Amino acid sequence: MRHNYLFAAMALALSLTGCRQQPASSASQEAWIDHAEEVATYQLLSTAADLEDSLMMPRTRWSGYETAFLEKQLEHKINEDSIHANPPKELLGQRRLCSVYDWTSGFFPGSLWLAYELTGNDSLKAQAIRFTNKLNPVRKQTNTHDVGFMVNCSYGNALRLAPNDTIKEVLIETADNLYARFNPAIGCIRSWDFGAWNFPVIIDNMMNLELLFKASKLSGDRKYRDAAVRHAQTTLKNHFRPDYTCYHVVSYNNDGTVERKQTHQGKNDESAWARGQAWAVYGYTLCYKETQDTAFLQQAVHVADMIMNRVKTTDCIPYWDFDAPVASDTPRDASAAAVIASAFIDLAGFVPEGQKYSDYALRILQSLSGKDYLAEKGENEGFILMHSTGSLPHGSEIDVPLNYADYYYLEALIKYLKQ
């Protein structure tokens, strides 16, 4: 369907300016985008064929770690109890699946939808429908904020690209379960039900607000949107440091005062975990798009500028934590880069100095589309991108493909083409 955007853009250009040649630069852009589409289509369809009859979703590749390496990256000794056991050697490198109740379960169906949107390939659409339907039980899940990611990326895209009456019900039922986690005295949605925190809220939770905004539009009931706005306001107040980096976890007491600020997946409590910064800029850009509240826009701009200032890699793909010690083996996080690219393209349209954000997003997309990050067809256990990091402090998913890196990469490509 990209060709539809191109056709529409071309028709507009013709009507405004008469016939003229395409600039040379867009011819070279076309080559890398065509290649990315071809790889994505191949990888997604072959993975879908492998898993067609399974209830599981592809999440990553099995990876291991050495404790000494983790300690070098974290710059402190680790408690063996806090890290996951290494997988058996025979699993290493193989595709790792997850259940539909895993926080990442919506990204594979979502990637199928986005690749369908990019290409118009009906096989992708058929598989998108098949894999989205597998997530139907998630509408009843109540124990995590991540139902926003899971159902919005799957059913949310289905509603956009192949609407039918039943999708709306799934989205609203899931939004009801997310809304039930909102505590008005605290002004936030509770993120996790595990751990020793009183009321943990993670910066990632900003991403799940999209489902609440959608539910208000679909149902006509403002309560979901009001909760999303309160959550974003409370998070803006408590999650950020003066330099606009953010904490990963803020836990609240029942009266709304802060219990603790710390990390879970970053280097240390005061570090800037890369994906957390990415969730922040995406979340506040989204909140501005939904509300036109300039406090959210300003926050998005501050976080975006901080990211551009703090990421020093030449290819703009951040290390797993902005404060990680840099060495030749410091893992990157392509997933953070993909989320940043997607957010920056939206942000570029909201501010007068937006060109710098779309230029930066393009640099990320070109890096991710090059041989250092984009898989060869048939390689990488069927994932599109290489070199993301899930949770280094837990020894988990270090320098691997991740289904959400693929999702936000495709989303950013689509936004780039629609600009």
Ligand code: GLY
């Ligand atoms: N939401 C979990 C993560 O970003 O790893």
